[in-house]
Amino acid sequence: MSLSSLFTIFISGMLINNIILSKFLGICPFMGVSTKLSSAVGMGLAVIFVIFGASVFSWFLYYYALVPLGLEYMKLICFILLIASFVQFVEMFVKKTSPSLYKSLGIYLPLITTNCAVLYVALDNITQKYTLVETIVNSIGVPAGFMLMLVIFATIRERLDSADVPEAFKGNPIALVVAAIMAIAFGAFAGLV
Amino acid sequence: MKKESTLYKVLLLGVLCAICGTLLAGVNAVTAPIIEAAAIENEKANLELIYPGATFKEVKDFTDESGLIQGVYEAEGKGMIYKIKNTGYNSNGFTFLIAFNNDGTVGGYTALEHGETSGFGSRAFEGDYVEQIKGLTSSDPVPLLTGATITTTAVQQGIDAAKALFNEANNISYDPNAVAEAAPAPKGDPLPLNSDYAEFKCEVEELSNDGTTAKYHVTSRGFGLLDPDGMASHSGHEYKRNEAEIEVDLASMTITNYTLTVFGDTEGIGDTATTEEKQQEFVGKTLDDSIDSVTGATWTGKSLAAMAQAALNAASGN
Amino acid sequence: MSEKKQKRSFVSEMLYNNPVFGLYLGICSSLAITTTLNNAIGMGIAVIVVLVLSNIVVSLLAPITPDEIHIPVYIVIIASLVTIVGMLMQAFTPQLFSALGAFIDLIVVNCIILGRAEAYASKNNVLDSAKDGLMMGLSYTFSLIAMSFIRQLLGTGVLSMSNPMTNAEIFSLRLIPEGYEIGIFTQQTGAFLTFAILAAAVTAYKNANDKKEVAKQKAKEAQA
Numbered sequence: 009m010s011l012s013s014l015f016t017i018f019i020s021g022m023l024i025n026n027i028i029l030s031k032f033l034g035i036c037p038f039m040g041v042s043t044k045l046s047s048a049v050g051m052g053l054a055v056i057f058v059i060f061g062a063s064v065f066s067w068f069l070y071y072y073a074l075v076p077l078g079l080e081y082m083k084l085i086c087f088i089l090l091i092a093s094f095v096q097f098v099e100m101f102v103k104k105t106s107p108s109l110y111k112s113l114g115i116y117l118p119l120i121t122t123n124c125a126v127l128y129v130a131l132d133n134i135t136q137k138y139t140l141v142e143t144i145v146n147s148i149g150v151p152a153g154f155m156l157m158l159v160i161f162a163t164i165r166e167r168l169d170s171a172d173v174p175e176a177f178k179g180n181p182i183a184l185v186v187a188a189i190m191a192i193a194f195g196a197f198a199g200l201v
Numbered sequence: 202m203k204k205e206s207t208l209y210k211v212l213l214l215g216v217l218c219a220i221c222g223t224l225l226a227g228v229n230a231v232t233a234p235i236i237e238a239a240a241i242e243n244e245k246a247n248l249e250l251i252y253p254g255a256t257f258k259e260v261k262d263f264t265d266e267s268g269l270i271q272g273v274y275e276a277e278g279k280g281m282i283y284k285i286k287n288t289g290y291n292s293n294g295f296t297f298l299i300a301f302n303n304d305g306t307v308g309g310y311t312a313l314e315h316g317e318t319s320g321f322g323s324r325a326f327e328g329d330y331v332e333q334i335k336g337l338t339s340s341d342p343v344p345l346l347t348g349a350t351i352t353t354t355a356v357q358q359g360i361d362a363a364k365a366l367f368n369e370a371n372n373i374s375y376d377p378n379a380v381a382e383a384a385p386a387p388k389g390d391p392l393p394l395n396s397d398y399a400e401f402k403c404e405v406e407e408l409s410n411d412g413t414t415a416k417y418h419v420t421s422r423g424f425g426l427l428d429p430d431g432m433a434s435h436s437g438h439e440y441k442r443n444e445a446e447i448e449v450d451l452a453s454m455t456i457t458n459y460t461l462t463v464f465g466d467t468e469g470i471g472d473t474a475t476t477e478e479k480q481q482e483f484v485g486k487t488l489d490d491s492i493d494s495v496t497g498a499t500w501t502g503k504s505l506a507a508m509a510q511a512a513l514n515a516a517s518g519n
Numbered sequence: 520m521s522e523k524k525q526k527r528s529f530v531s532e533m534l535y536n537n538p539v540f541g542l543y544l545g546i547c548s549s550l551a552i553t554t555t556l557n558n559a560i561g562m563g564i565a566v567i568v569v570l571v572l573s574n575i576v577v578s579l580l581a582p583i584t585p586d587e588i589h590i591p592v593y594i595v596i597i598a599s600l601v602t603i604v605g606m607l608m609q610a611f612t613p614q615l616f617s618a619l620g621a622f623i624d625l626i627v628v629n630c631i632i633l634g635r636a637e638a639y640a641s642k643n644n645v646l647d648s649a650k651d652g653l654m655m656g657l658s659y660t661f662s663l664i665a666m667s668f669i670r671q672l673l674g675t676g677v678l679s680m681s682n683p684m685t686n687a688e689i690f691s692l693r694l695i696p697e698g699y700e701i702g703i704f705t706q707q708t709g710a711f712l713t714f715a716i717l718a719a720a721v722t723a724y725k726n727a728n729d730k731k732e733v734a735k736q737k738a739k740e741a742q743a
Contacts, residue, residue, distance in 0.1 A: 029707055032551040036630050039543055081229045081606065082222065085598040088627055092594055121590075122628045124547045131624055176723035180543055181715045188711035195707070210588045217580075217592060221599035228603045232610035239613055 014145045021149030024200055027125050028157040029191045034125035039180055041116055041158060048162035050113055052155025056148065058098060058120050059129050062091045063147035066130040067140060087130045095121045125154060161186070244272065251300045251309030252276040267362040271296070280308040281367055285359030289352035291316040297326065299360050301339045301367045310334040321470060321497055322352035339367050340375030348497030350469045389494035394486060398507035400427060405515045415451055415516050419508040420444045423466040424500035441465030443504045447512035454517055456509060459483035471501035488513050531728065538655055539662035540721040544630040548622050549663055550710040556680050559667035561615040563660025565608065565623065567653065569600045570632050574640040574652035581641040593636045601627045612683040631659060669713050674704030
């Protein structure tokens with residue numbers, strides 16, 4: 009695989025098929041965390057780390073354990089258990105090394121387990137039959153797009169808080185309207201590669 | 202055993218996983234054959250084009266570096282079929298099947314879907330070229346087709362990918378870098394030099410005339426500027442006039458030298474009519490002679506003939 | 520102090536506790552696959568099956584499951600159920616399976632299922648848990664149907680359904696003349712917009728209903 013095809017995978021994962029605006033994954037935690045910029049940045053970095061680590065480990069698990077044993081149908085169970093364990097491990101690590109970060113992330117750190125995006129990337133690497141290098145690039149590109157969205161939305165939502173929003177739309181509904189407009193904007197990336 | 206003890210936890214998880222695993226294995230055993238049969242059903246109609254009546258099995262496990270192989274199917278007792286998708290001249294791409302019999306010979310070559318230009322790239326999927334491919338073995342290099350180079354290069358890449366898989370699976374050694382001799386450009390109808398080439402709007406400029414030999418600089422509309430069927434306006438290619446320097450012997454009114462200086466038509470297609478040999482063909486020709494056109498590059502050939510006529514006319518004072 | 524909580528009608532209860540528009544759980548799938556009614560109903564049924572069965576199994580296992588490992592235990596149960604449902608769908612309803620795509624596997628991380636297992640099934644008996652699973656699942660399915668109804672109608676102008684197992688068409692109604700449909704509703708933007716409007720509608724209903732209940736309560740207290 010050439011450098012240009014790796015670049016394509018990265019840009020495709022981050023912008024063209026943006027995980028939030030194009031693939032609709034990772035929205036549950038997205039709604040919750042994108043309210044403040046500081047937590048958005050911290051969450052974004054945590055998600056990049058988790059998706060990267062979990063996907064690479066899943067790749068190895070699939071090709072070196074499940075396939076040789078003919079147990080491909082156990083893929084879902086094994087991947088989600090791996091993700092849960094990995095998040096648990098990251099949680100313990102963050103708690104020990106940086107208690108302030110742990111406190112600021114709060115409940116959202118263990119909730120990364122149920123972030124659809126994590127499982128999706130792990131599964132997608134297998135579906136697309138990516139090699140290890142392609143897996144690594146994809147597993148960084150996609151959460152980079154997630155973090156990009158988190159940061160953009162946090163800044164917008166901070167402004168929305170002081171805007172005059174109709175009662176029924178306050179909070180999540182208006183954020184979704186913003187997402188709708190951004191989806192149009194990001195649609196412009198469609199012909200990029 | 203206490204609920205809090207580690208042994209209990211490990212046991213609980215272990216038993217649970219074992220039960221779930223068994224359940225899954227059971228459901229898998231029931232559903233997997235149904236899923237496989239359904240997948241083959243979709244493809245069966247196509248596979249039967251090559252090995253009618255055979256039993257097919259899809260091979261899921263294959264490593265294809267090229268990314269062109271869409272599917273690998275085994276026809277029991279007969280051979281292997283590879284479904285290839287690549288892009289030729291038409292950016293929508295094309296799909297075809299290439300099959301190798303168990304003895305290594307090509308078992309079949311059929312296009313499933315293609316949008317190549319009729320009379321040009323489409324020749325890669327019909328007629329002589331198909332017969333040529335069918336006569337190969339899995340270790341032979343794949344020839345290109347003059348006048349359909351872009352399309353057949355893409356076909357060649359696809360077949361090479363299939364060859365790599367097939368030869369590796371059957372331990373056949375072959376040279377992946379061998380190049381086949383290109384099939385000679387098929388001869389087309391003769392182009393008489395005294396035909397009506399008015400539409401080519403040739404312009405002649407006499408460069409020199411010493412009484413024995415006259416040298417002319419001639420320009421002519423080519424394929425793109427004539428725009429038959431409106432194809433040139435869609436291709437986005439920049440077409441120019443063709444230009445040549447032609448020398449005529451005034452005594453015999455024959456062409457003594459023909460040199461194409463500017464080629465303004467489609468590269469890879471029209472230039473099959475402008476090779477050194479084709480230009481040499483004009484030497485010794487008079488207005489009563491004709492040259493052979495090249496199939497797939499007829500308009501360019503006519504443009505060259507028009508220029509030759511213009512030069513001969515200018516020499517004879519018409 | 521009189522009971523603050525009043526008995527609400529069935530529909531009202533559904534709207535208050537609607538997992539999708541009220542609690543914002545399971546959003547990912549409701550945005551992604553609600554382009555046709557078929558998809559919505561297919562996905563809804565799959566989720567109901569998984570939710571009811573997982574609630575039953577979790578309710579049975581909860582008493583003997585120590586706290587520390589309850590998450591992995593629930594995950595294994597849910598993942599196995601999802602894998603089985605996925606395999607059955609791939610074998611018997613292949614068109615629906617390929618339409619729903621990766622979202623069948625993603626039912627595992629559908630917040631609704633793990634959420635209900637944690638919040639309800641682990642604390643209640645089997646029958647109640649099964650009922651709760653059914654109610655939540657139905658509520659989710661109705662939300663999906665509402666979304667796809669709007670999206671398919673406005674986006675393609677046609678309302679249609681077909682039998683997922685045989686692909687035979689059950690009905691197909693063209694309600695908006697050809698050329699007048701608003702294509703954007705089948706795209707990402709339309710999904711977000713439809714969801715936002717439906718969510719706002721539910722919120723508005725809840726706010727209005729809350730005001731009514733508070734007013735009723737005050738009137739009752741004033742009378743007493």
